[in-house]
Amino acid sequence: MSVGIGKRLKARRSAFDFLCTVPALILFAIFTYYPIAELFRISLTDWNLSRATQNYVGLKNYEWLFAGRGWSQFISSLQITGLYTLGEVALTLIFGLTLAHVFDRMTRWFNFMRVAVIMPRYILVSSTSLVFMWLYNDMYGVFNYFLSLLGLSPVRWLTSRDTALLSLILFSGWRMGGYAMLIYLSAIKGISEQYLEAAEVDGANGWQKLIRIKLPLLAPTTLFLTVTTIVSSMKVFQQVDILTQGGPYKTTMVMVYQIYKLAFEDHRLDRASAEGFIFFLILLLFTAVTMRWSNRNVSYDA
């Protein structure tokens, strides 16, 4: 008898627990998983934004993407997205680690400076992109003015094929550096002083301490930053839209921007869906690989 009540109570409890997750699950079902299925369906049609009709055309759009004219742009967008991601991750980590070592004192002035340094992440990206557009301007930009003070010739930051992507990455690094600093700071605080003191007794200098002790102990933090930065930089859109629109010569045409252009500028919803679906598969693969790799290689002891 009492076992039955216990069971019923347990069933009620797990029903409650499940119900708690339902609101979120409904939102994910409608706005994440259903769209993926629908994306695949649209990719099998010939849907053009200016026509109301959709006809099934089989794998024609995938043929266009893999064996037709879509291929070269697809590959190049994938490369650019990869380069951008690599650049943003590297800059974020480097800036973050450097700033964390510079701004680590606990005085009021340093506290204020930390606030100032993380500000860029909190101002609207629209605003900060436009400020950088102005700083990067060929003729009136302050960056080129500084270069001229140093006796260097001006750089066409956003309009030359060699520097446009780099300028975008620099902007993102500036935005995210302070945030990475915060996260590193709290992780460094967590490193037991014993480790560092022991190293000092062994006669290790600052650099050795950093490379031999801090970096390995900071590995989980670095992994966390790497994964979150990758997630955000794979979907970069806003700064590209404002600063370069994918140009010059499509050198900043990241994947998301390319899909957006296909859908809303060329009005080819069908091709955009096919490309979007493939990009989704790539993200999926990437996630699976990262998870496996990180489980194996990063120790979470610290």
Add this chain to the structure above:
Amino acid sequence: MKPLRKCFALLLALALLTGCASAFAEGDVLFWHTLEEMYRADLGELVNQYEHADQVTVEYQGRVAEILQKVLAANVQGGSELPSVFPVHSSEIKNLARDGVVENLDPYIEKYGTDLTNMNMKDVYAYEGSQYGLTWTITGISVFYNKTIAEQEGIAFPKTWDEMDEFLHKATKKNADGTTARYAMWIPGWDSYYFTWIFWNFGVVTVDEEGNSTLNSEKAAQIVAQVKGWIDEGLIMWGYGSNGSSNMRSAFWAGEAFAIFHTSSQYKNHYDNMLSRGYEVGVAVPPAGDTANTTEIFGMSLCIPAKLDESKKDDAYQLLQYLCSKDTDCAMASFTGFLANYSDAMETEAGKAFLAEYPEMANLYDHIADMTCAVQLPCYTAITDVMEEGLAQIFLENADMQATLDYMVDEIAGLYEDSL
């Protein structure tokens, strides 16, 4: 913790108060346009003179391609967020008429007795014998030059390509270190219509109705090489990329560019800004080549979305008719520099007054018959991208010339095939 709780209460109250789902009501006749900020006041004035101005909401919605995107997007919804009247570029209208995006205006033209005689470019906006849009703006690629400097230094803008070299050397000013202080000519390479004349005047076909292009012909290569030489010598500036347009204007107004290529619609803007800096603006047509003396012309028509609520279409057409009428024609021309929509517009009182005030514009009106429309292809924007990128790579990034030109021709043919 207190501020957090307060903020939460505030956020919750906000969310409930606004009911989350409030839609935004619009004026009866919504007019989307492409005229940038500097024309806001004048365009507002023009609409205010319309007899039902109180019903009209005017909204700037970005460039014409963005407007099209928004209209097509609203179509997916079934038409509730559509504007009543919106501009369509001359290169797009036939596709849109075919796909049933824009309304056939014939019944309205008949009902309201609209007079289309002498309306320029009206055939461009017709499809299978029916009118789908009325001519709203026409703009031709023209040359604006610094007339004050021209008179001071005795520089004449070249009438033919043969005079170019001498002109470029004469009008360019160099600094002591060899950099250019004043460019003789500034060509905006970011839009193909600014440079198609270079090819058309020598009989080179940028692209025809079948997707063919002779951009890699010997003649084309010869001209491109010549231009490249002038660019490398610091005589011509080839504009490209973000801020390009902004920088060109500023250079022209500061006397750092002698002549620039721009759409005629920018005339008033240059006129006013140059005047405030003590310069006069001269207007000319691009130099003639060995086969022609043409320049690209294009325009926008005003259209009504086919999916617009039926009850709104009559009001929409009346506004459209007003905006495209002879009454507004010269007014638009004088606050912008758009070419008049009616071939006899310059013979009217208002037209004569316009030319008396802006005599330089007569140089353009004399050449209207020679101006050429680009071909209409569904993939034309993508094709122009190829031309713009290709030339910029040659001129600014020192890409291999013949290889790039060959690549451009292949790309154009490919894009054409792809769009079938």
Add this chain to the structure above:
Amino acid sequence: MSKKRFRTALKTLLATLIMLIVIFPLYWMVITSFKTTDEVLLNTPTFLPMTFNTNAYHDVLTHYPVFRYLWNSLVVTAGIVFIQTATSILAAYGFSKGSFPGKNLVFVLVLGAMMIPIQVTFIPIYVLISRQGWLNSYIGLILPEAASAYSIFMLRQSFLAVDNSYLEAAEVDGLGRFRSIFQVLVPMCRPTVVTMVILAFINGWNAYFWPKMIITTDKARTIALGIADIRMSFLSMEALNMNQIMAASCIAALPILLLFLLFQRYILSGFSKAAMK
């Protein structure tokens, strides 16, 4: 001792210098907004405006409904924050303290959503939202961005660290399960919850991609989109009107500064800890 003091001074100097470089673009935004057009276009830029001119503010506020943009952003962000906080807390509870068959499998589905951004799935969502007639509406802006797998993940990690005995004690006290989530679990994980709210706020406030898809009218425009559109409306005259663009940006930054003042403590410390758990 003096050597140590010298090093401290050197470090402070270096840090100050780096900070100045980092905030220079923001400083440039503020002073450009107070410059006249002529001063904006000087060939030698001025690092302090010659006069503090507020014309740019006046112009941009008279020609563009900047406050309407701000209001729209506020409403949309509030909606996103509210729905996201509520659903995330509940779901995080379910996935940490709760137990039901298939919990881990369902949780993997939630984690998977983290890697599927709206920038990939926007076409079907776009069609869905517009068929509902939700273009240019608050609800159309809020719903697709309301759920966040990242928030759930973050809160779950934090809830997991809370000992079960607290929840059991609450039960003995006669507190229902639902109430004990909000009266025991949430207060115990306050820094993480606050951090999650701040993150949701920042993301909602910054949202650009999705609003760009579904907004076509000035009345529905949010501030992130509004600023970009103000720049677009100057088209090729942007250099001349940089002061107005920057003025609008400065106005848009004010609410964020307020947020900073209120939550500085959490942003500086709680943040990082929560994110790392």
